[in-house]
Amino acid sequence: MRESIQLPIIDLTSPDPISTAGAIRQACVDVGFFYLINHGVDEKLFKEVLEQSKNFFSLPLEDKMKLVRRNHRGYTPLYAEKLDTSSTTQGDSKESFYIGSLEGKSVVSNLNQWPAEEVLPSWRSTMEDYHRRVLDAGIRLISLIALALDLDEDFFHKAGACDSPSGFLRLLHYPGELQLSEQVVYGASAHSDYGMLTLLATDGVGGLQVCRKKFNRPQIWEDVHHLSGAFIVNIGDMMERWTNCLFRSTLHRVMPTGQERYSMAFFLDPNPDCMVECLKSCCSDSSPPRIIPPPPQNQEGEWRGDGLYILKKISKEFVGAQTHRWIDLF
Numbered sequence: 001m002r003e004s005i006q007l008p009i010i011d012l013t014s015p016d017p018i019s020t021a022g023a024i025r026q027a028c029v030d031v032g033f034f035y036l037i038n039h040g041v042d043e044k045l046f047k048e049v050l051e052q053s054k055n056f057f058s059l060p061l062e063d064k065m066k067l068v069r070r071n072h073r074g075y076t077p078l079y080a081e082k083l084d085t086s087s088t089t090q091g092d093s094k095e096s097f098y099i100g101s102l103e104g105k106s107v108v109s110n111l112n113q114w115p116a117e118e119v120l121p122s123w124r125s126t127m128e129d130y131h132r133r134v135l136d137a138g139i140r141l142i143s144l145i146a147l148a149l150d151l152d153e154d155f156f157h158k159a160g161a162c163d164s165p166s167g168f169l170r171l172l173h174y175p176g177e178l179q180l181s182e183q184v185v186y187g188a189s190a191h192s193d194y195g196m197l198t199l200l201a202t203d204g205v206g207g208l209q210v211c212r213k214k215f216n217r218p219q220i221w222e223d224v225h226h227l228s229g230a231f232i233v234n235i236g237d238m239m240e241r242w243t244n245c246l247f248r249s250t251l252h253r254v255m256p257t258g259q260e261r262y263s264m265a266f267f268l269d270p271n272p273d274c275m276v277e278c279l280k281s282c283c284s285d286s287s288p289p290r291i292i293p294p295p296p297q298n299q300e301g302e303w304r305g306d307g308l309y310i311l312k313k314i315s316k317e318f319v320g321a322q323t324h325r326w327i328d329l330f
């Protein structure tokens with residue numbers, strides 16, 4: 001039988017922020033994943049989003065293709081994307097719809113990549129409502145993460161991260177039946193998320209797995225169970241770099257189970273102008289910054305004079321695409 005992982009449960013309304021921060025630290029150092037409960041996004045809204053997501057993915061392909069992804073918003077068809085770019089397998093067996101926020105303003109903006117109101121009534125308002133509420137939960141969580149890093153509670157707020165942050169909501173649909181293929185097919189192939197934090201909600205169908213030791217061979221994959229009403233939160237690459245690899249951005253994937261599956265991933269990133277540098281509480285003489293900036297010709301990265309910290313001005317275009325250009329030293 002496959003191993004499954006017991007993730008810690010973090011209560012966002014805990015009356016004891018210090019011990020909660022300690023539990024978050026432990027979770028982020030050990031595995032980079034935890035459950036988040038009492039996050040303020042109610043069950044009714046969650047069910048509505050799930051229902052509306054099913055409605056969208058049930059539309060004829062030609063209607064969905066009218067909203068095909070532009071500027072990181074909109075629809076991506078089945079097999080069109082492969083999260084593990086090193087793998088030789090075919091594209092991932094999932095379709096998705098991206099809903100973004102607008103730079104410089106805390107509002108949802110999908111650059112007119114919305115299904116028509118007469119086709120899917122109140123679709124847009126449901127998604128906007130969900131987007132705002134998950135963003136709010138994520139921002140509250142960031143204060144606890146600051147405490148977990150031995151920083152002031154408002155550290156990330158003062159650093160400008162929470163002032164008009166970027167929030168990308170990605171609706172995902174994994175079909176139960178797969179195209180016949182000789183190759184292994186993944187729902188979502190192995191990857192780590194690029195940004196600061198991800199808040200994931202699923203319909204309860206399994207398939208999500210994590211690999212804690214990405215360099216070990218064979219890789220060991222452990223199932224992540226659904227916890228009703230909880231978000232599954234994970235650390236992304238940017239936060240891993242910010243914390244000098246203290247917090248882990250863990251490899252994960254979705255395996256097909258033969259059952260249809262829906263999920264909603266919310267990728268939370270700092271304001272695009274926020275400077276991301278190795279946190280002082282995460283480096284010392286004996287533990288210097290482990291990530292070097294992108295090559296000098298890449299205008300988006302820069303050395304700081306003392307050569308100690310890693311600087312990165314996040315692209316306004318798309319935070320994620322940029323962070324992958326960092327060079328890992330580990």
Ligand SMILES: O=C(O)CCC(=O)C(=O)O
Nearest residue numbers: 172188193208254263265
């Ligand atoms: O659908 C899921 O459970 C995970 C999706 C995911 O990891 C992603 O989109 O980055």
Ligand SMILES: [Fe+2]
Nearest residue numbers: 191192193252
């Ligand atoms: Fe992911």
